[in-house]
Amino acid sequence: MLKDELNYDLLARYIPRPGRHALLPELTPRQSVALLCRVLSREGYNDHIAGHITVRQDDGTYLANPWELTWGEVTASDIVRLDQQGKVIEGEWNITPAINLHIDVHAARHDVGVVIHNHPQWGSVWSAVGRIPPIYDQTSALVDTDPVLYDEYRGTVEDTELGRAVVDALGTQKWALLANHGVLVVANGIRQAHLRAITLEWRSRLAWRVEALGGGSPLPASVARATGERTDANGFPFLWEAMAREEIRRDPTVLE
Template sequence: MLQNDLTPELSPEAEVAVLARALYREGYDDQDAGHLTYRQPDDTFLAVPLEVGWNEIRASDVIRIDIDGNKLDGRWSVPPAIGLHLEYHRAHPGTDVTVHQHPRYATVWSTAGRLPGVYDQRAATLPDSDYVIYDDFQGVLEADDAVADAVAAIGKARCALLRNHGVFVVGDNMPQAYTNALTLEWRCKIAWYCEVLGSTGQVPDYGRRSIESVIASRGGYAPGMWEWAVRRELGLIGSVLD
């Protein structure tokens, strides 16, 4: 068990703000575009608002909405096209966090309509069964039938590439959502560089199975990664001279 006494306990609103800022550092930085929702015990949802960028959001900026997208609390606006997230939550009550953005490398692979290869340990933390390419993505999901079709196509996958658009990533909790989103963009980035070099040296199947098994045994995420991101965003990583 890792010691987490270096990491302060966060409010749910602060967790949302930290996740948005941490992912912004990792390439989820398409200006103020994107959505992030976090299911609460009362079946309301915390979300990033329309007006605030992921690199600047604070806990006080986070809004609360109901399952129909109506704002319940907060000073900012509900972002448009959040219906995909809410419909996904309806279909998957055990999944608490959803992330949609247009990260740099994953968006390139979504446009190519290809799932990138696995070239290193980080990329191998999720099996291919946790990925899906949604070829019929319509660009903007606002009609009920389009949203339902997208949720059905994503199914039980953890990471979806939305064709010519971006990504949809889910997690049962905050650490898992952070790990999944980080792994997706990392896999896409490393595969891009390796294929530019003409490399064919992907992680062999037995190696992938071993890595996947270790991560699964730890709850579906790498222990310590989320806590490190929290400390980094809160400025709690001290001087090297301390």
Template sequence: MTFTPTADKLIPDLKPKEELVLLARTLWREGYNDHLAGHITISLGDGTLLCNPWLLTWDEIRPCDIIRIDLEGNLIEGDWPVPLGIPLHLELHRARDDVRVAMHNHPLYGTVWGDMREIPPAMDQSSSLGGGQLVLVDEYAGSVNSSEAAAKTVAALGDADLALLAGHGVFVLGSTVRAVHQRAVALEQRCRNAWYVRAAGGVLDSPLPAWFSEQFRRSDGDGFRGFWEATVRAELRADPTLLDAPEP
């Protein structure tokens, strides 16, 4: 596929399966790359979800690999197995109609802060992008395929938009793929930069003014046009055939 961006059209028109694949691949480059771990779901609004399959890493999936499941975790469409840890997403989508896109993975810095049971401050403006409320969820109550444990995590999450999951990883939610991408990138940068500040002997007291932090916290994450689009173009340059339909 050849695509030339213009001021009015920064990326090609994307179908939901293509959005999911590009979200997975762009976040893999940002450190969301714990081997086979991680799930992305997109609600189709009809009681079904698109989901990345089990057995494939985020940097190798293609649109034809994406599966569709119902809210009980049953496979409806696709040729790959349903991920083992999908109960977290099933419980989330049953409880939160406001969430269209949900992403879970184990990035290094976000996971470490969750394991330490601390929420690092946003030490710089880029770490604030995407907005949303970040909470710590210390509710590791069972294995990743346990619906009961997943329900406890979702209940502890409340109406927050991002979570550090103690002993587990991170959970990032949004109404669009662009919002989840921006929030996920900013979250890992926030966790990484705060770690460096502490390691350098600095004080974790954000220099950002309160009004700035509050303004970004209230953001829905979907307003920064260009950031998501630039990373999509990078993926399409790296694999120009990514969105091509498979041969029959």
């Protein structure tokens, strides 16, 4: 699995005595995936049992959440391991046929350690109208690019040809809105994946609300880009850890 990297020079400015407190207990890869599922479900990535997260491992296999469980109930022991063709090689659950989309993204993008696909509540609104949500506040600007808009929905992505068309449309970008479908987010690791996924949903939700009131003034493009350049590369300091701690407090069994 590609390693999350922290900007320690930046963090040193915020931590008077680095290392005094552990922000999270040491997590296994499966625990990290389960926590990401739980955190994103609470953020709006909760379309019943739809969607998957895959995380590349050092040996070329992938960890993924299973088909049969919602993102809000999955635990570490539920996470399955897949081979390079997307077949389950460890675990007691199954994987959806749509996993080919993830496998194709991983194969095409060696810089990608995490792939997220789901139909989140607010990102799906903008995908349904085929529009990129404007950036109306700082939190919406934590990633420094607009999503790609893939507007040729012709069926579900378990169709191999259609899944590869989505991969081609994503290209080298960080995220995409799939028109009349949902979202696709890629990242180098868990922390960056979390930031990108929650930023897209926050941006989508706030933009809908602002425009429902008649519209507003989006941030200047230069300000939005500069904000994202400071945060996206390594993930916003402490944010992933704080949200993961919150999930552990709510339900410690997520780590089991």
